[in-house]
Amino acid sequence: MPELPEVEVVRAGLEPAVTDATITGVDVFETRSLRRHDATTGDFAELLTGRVMGAPARRGKFLWIPLRPRFEGDPDRAIVAHLGMSGQILLREPGTAEDGLLRIRLHLDTPAHGELWVNFVDQRIFGSMAVDRLVPTADGLPGGFGTDAALVPEQVSHIARDPLDPGFDDDRFATTLARKSTGIKRALLDQTVVSGIGNIYADEALWAAKMHYAQPTASLSRARIRVLLAEIRLVLSRALAEGGTSFDAQYVNVNGASGYFSHSLNVYGREGQPCPRCGRPIVREQFMNRSSHLCPHCQRLRIR
Secondary structure (H helix, E strand, O other), X not given: OOOHHHHHHHHHHHHHHHOOOEEEEEEEOOHHHHOOOOHHHOOHHHHHOOOEEOOOEEEOOEEEEEEOOOOOOOOOEEEEEEOOXXXXXXXXXXXXXXXXXXXXXXXXXXXXXXXXXXXXXXXXXXXXXXXXXXXXXXXXXXXXXXXXXXXXXXXXOOOOOOOOOOOOOHHHHHHHHHHOOOEHHHHHOOOOOOOOOHHHHHHXXXXXXXXXXXXXXXXXOHHHHHHHHHHHHHHHHXXXXXXXXXXXXXXXXXXXXXXXXXXXXXXXXXXXXXXXXXXXXXXXXXXXXXXXXXXXXXXXXXXX
């Protein structure tokens, strides 16, 4: 499933192509990909056709592209995209053949590249696109990474900021953890606590911080939380620098290229291989409806 680094790679790839572009047409090939679009606000294609797009923004795994107002008093709106398990947003030259997984296509007239297609491809149809209203942020800070506007799509407003967001509050995060009664990995995957981390990067950051995935959040000192946040930011930044993590053809950037951070993983997907730190075998344990990868020697559960 695409996580923060993968979605940020897509956002950065879209930015120079779609900013200031005009949507000249919209093709919807699969209505299930509009599950998050509220049809009572208007038809998806009609709301977009003729609109000019601003610079893409991101919070956690949600990506949105603001739509420039058409007239004074025009409601602030944006195209909101979520990649789900297998979604891809691809920039294509008009006429480029796409396989049968194409769900939505935006026809653009761009200042720099002329005519361009934005194709939303999704094998499992868990991803979506929608036109949503932009609402003020609760803290008055920019809505997410890539924007200076203190606005966020309404359907994203309940999602917590991610650790790479300039508006992320470390102290508030520590206070939230101290008040919860859960394991640290469950907290890291809770999008109302912190967004964008996901299973892969949670395992990698916890290994780097020498922390067991079931360590109670209330048992963590502020110093330990600072260490964990530093490791989370480091692993996310490294993944970004390497284009994200691709285990198969499901995750690609806007040009169809795969990321290569999978070659830099220390524990995730390395069951039975030696821990890079102590040499003992990495194990995989059942966690919720997925798995956790860890080194039992380096990541001991410490409960007083």
